[in-house]
Amino acid sequence: MAIDTGILINVGFYVSFSIVFAMLALGFNLQWGYTGLFNAGIAGFFLIGAYTATIAITPPTPPSNGYPGHLGGYELPIAAGAILAMLVSGLAAIAIALPTLRLRADYLAIATLAFAEVVRTVAINLEPVTAGTIGIVSIPRLFTFSGTNAALFTTGTVVGVGAVIILVLFVVLHFILESPWGRVLRAVREDEEATMAVGKNTFWFKLQVFAIGGALMGLAGWFFVMALPYLEPTGDFAPAVTFSIWVMVIVGGAGNLKGSIAGAFLVYGLEWSSVQLKDFAPDALSPSIPYIRLMIVGALLIVLIIYRPEGILREKKRVLR
């Protein structure tokens, strides 16, 4: 049966990366949509997770001809890579949060943006550890296959694992956000001073949220290298990624978990389809298509924030019995 596996693999990539962004979006939604913490350093936690996982699971790679080598050689199981990624990103989130959570929203944004850029600068330049801009290749995959349909099965398994993870994340997050704990978060978002005055240690709650969000972004970093076994710091961890996540969460609706996942698929779908369109567009236009797409994203951000800041899908009213 001659299925065009190429198309399937392509779609598989779309789904995998959408899941990566969905994880990032869930983490950010938890921080901003539910608790009002405006994190502009999403890319930083994403990067930390990706590199932690990679360093943990790759075989030893000493410097060789023209290749700076990178830290590694622990060859831990892939699941351990995921857990370490979450742990290290979560700890980084706590480290950043302790001094900055008490800042008001715009200062927090600038501080986290600065953090993400510092992290990215380090990743670019600390070549003995990260192999710099040349990047790390041949990252171990979740499952390896051989034979004619190896690529298809590889992508398929990545999608499968990703789908399971996203489902589990959604269920767990939904559960904890509907609990009294989640209620305090929403109260902090509404009016932090009033919540303090009613007897809640709001700083502690914000810290927990920032850590969990950071850990989720770290997990996204792990899944990113599962989807694409090549890691380099310049393009995929630039501030533009952070801004894309903002769009996804705003589109999907602050405080709406399903919306974040949908927003991720939608907005990344724009990017993916623009890349597909490139082949069909007239030559003069085609190199500009990614940029035109980004301009549309920018315009979307502006229009949404002016006219529909709560997002396209609304947060539901909670009726308690």
Add this chain to the structure above:
Amino acid sequence: MAISHEPESLSAWTAARRGRGLFHLTRRTRRQLLRGGVACLAFVGLNALLAALFGVNILNYTIAGLSVSSIVIVAAIGLTLIYGIRGFANFAHGDIMALGAYVALFVNLNGLSLIWGTIAAFAVLALFGILFEVVIFSRLEGRGPVPPIVASVGLGLIIQNGIRTLATTRPWLYPVPAYSDIPIAPGLGVNPIRHILTPAIGLLFVVSAHVLLTYTNLGKAMRATADNLELAKATGIDTKRVTYATWAISCSFASTAGILLGLTSFLQPEMGLNILLLIFAAVIVGGIGSPWGAVLGGLVIGLSQEMSAPLFIWLGQPDVIGLVNASAYKVAIPFIILIVVLILRPWGIAGRPPAFVSRVYFVERITRAILSGTTKAEQTDGNDGG
């Protein structure tokens, strides 16, 4: 020139200044000048010490720092004015700088000299600034600090990718001859464009800004509006016109800074985003809303970045740490300073601590609670640098 935080009414404030000659210095200004003088002397002393210890060519870094500072200062003045009047961090400011640089390039490539390009960019960006306010930011008034940030990010995306679409991603250079360094001491060279022209233009803009804000009616109206919007409206200032003027000035300053940046390095679509954090750092370190703070902050940021390079290079030597790509880490220094300032003194050098230093720096909440229905003694200036 710092945006005043004395919570008096505008008429009282102008009355206090009435009858003062051009060069009368208030006690506060005298104190500030004294502090500034001491800081300058200390800085010169530091450089003398460094030169004595490591040789004259270490001053190359200081000179480079002054050049970077000049660019940052011009951009930071623009950013801080908008921050003070509209109350949000304009994340598109870097891309506005890039836009100015590319407009000048366009003019230049079409036959006119770069000077005309600069003037054209100045005017065009001023108009754009007003356009941004009319189309986007006026609709976000009163919605807090986050929505305008999000909108400015969208705007930056549009500008940056518009540039990519029209001018491609290849790096451009201004067709200006490459002047060689003028040696002023063995090992110490001064580049006419980077180290003479750039600081000169920077100084020109700083002085112009000072004159504008201190001695013109528009400038006074801008300061009053940034200080307290409601009060300014109540005393009859056309705050809409003032806001447009501020946007125009902010964007035209940004355009000139962008041209300087293009002159001292090269033009690429990301050039604005790359320098944006430096400018934020300068504004915050210096104190939001304060143009002189922007000058101080710009100096701190530019000088600290460049003067840390030799330290990193030393660390990069194989017998110390062997840090690879050592000098590239210098860009981390301004960010670290920014984070430290945000933690310890968020209102910056020239700002005043918010009157209500409550547990949570949620200035908006407090101002809202206070300004609706209480009186003078319990009222404070909520629009301060915090």
Add this chain to the structure above:
Amino acid sequence: MNASAGTPPILSVQRVRKSFGGIRAVDDCSLSINAQSITGLIGPNGAGKSTLFNIIAGLYRPDAGAIWLAGRRIDGLPPYEIVHRGLTKTWQIPHELRNLTVLENLLLGAKRNSGEHLLNVLLQWAAVRSDEKQWRARAREVLRLTELDGLANEHAKALSGGQKKLLELARALMTDPAIVLLDEPVAGVNPRLAGNLMDLIERLRRGGRTFFLIEHDMNVVMNRCDRVIVMHQGNAIAEGTPASVKANPLVIESYLGG
């Protein structure tokens, strides 16, 4: 400044000072509140009353002085700790949590809700559910007390001004406070509702709670308070029964002159 026979005051403010940018909002202020009393705090605008309340509640740190609650010092403690120790403050302008329902607003006041700890949510779900059920029952009681029961599932932003004031009080009551600081509890509330509210406060006082309220409505102050304290320019200048305070020449001068 004298406590009633033998019992120490439940709240004692000693020489508290607070300045904002050169303005002395609270200037060497001392006062004390007896348990199970309804004490009024009056004074011309700008006297520093709300600021004092914010300091007592822990939202601002005093520059100097000490504050004692039931014999233990509370100045410098964070607000949530002070609420825990039995002192809750309401806001002059209601700080209702707009996009939460009335019931959720109240539930937030629950002092020991195991569901607010993440580990419990994940591992002790049965305990969380039973705690939540208990607190919901309590919340409904409080809603009945404050006549808000029909509005349990309305978003707080849909409430009228007077209802928001009631919500403030209800939410404070949920924290089971020994003493409640009320900042203008009946300002802007219609007289019938105001009367009901003050009746409720009287009932709660008989049940053991203490109330300390800032009010401008002289009716309320004169008829409902046991004692009245007068503040002027950051200082407590007079105190005593409503009648004696009304006749005090210092007080009259502060209102006329200040």
